[in-house]
Amino acid sequence: MSSTLAPRERSLIGRANVAKTKIIHVPYRGDPDADADLMGSRIDATFNQAVLASSYIKSGKVRALVLAAARRLPILPDVPSSSEAAMPDLQVNAWTALFAPRETPEAVDRKLNSAVGQTLAEDGVLKRLSALRVDVRLPNNERRSRLRI
DSSP states (O other): OOOOHHHHHHHHHHHHTTTTTTOOEEOOOSSSHHHHHHTTSSSOOOOHHHHHHHHHHHTTTSSOBBBBBSOOOOTTTSSSTTTTTOOOTTOOOOOOOOOOTTOHHHHHHHHHHHHHHHHHSSSTHHHHHHHHTOOOOOOOOOHHHHHHH
C-alpha cells in the first residue's frame, strides 16, 4: 500500500487493520510517484483522490475497487461506494482552503477573495465542483478576519 500518508490514508489503514486486512504503508514523495508504481505493478494498491485518479481509471490503467464515500461519484459511476460494498464506516471527508502568509495585507486578502468568488461565479464551475461532491463554502468578511492566524 502506498501514499504520502495523509489523514485519509491513516484513517483507511486503521479501518483496514480492524477488518483483518494487512496493509503495509510505503512512503512516497507524492501521489504521482505512487501512481507510476501502481501502473507499473510494483505495488498492489494505493489510496488516491478519485478526482486525481479518474483519468487512470477511465483509461483502464488502474481499477478502482471502492470509493471511501457514502454514495457513488457521477464522474465514476461504475465504482461502488463503501456503503454499497458493505463497508459503511469506510468514508473519508476532506477539506481544502486557500492560505496566505499572516502578514498579507487586507487589500490583498480582499483581492484574493474576490478572484475566488469571480471564478466560482463563472459558468459551469459550481456545477463541475458539485459533480465532484465539493461543497463550496466561502466565509463572510467577519469570519474571514477571525481566521487570520
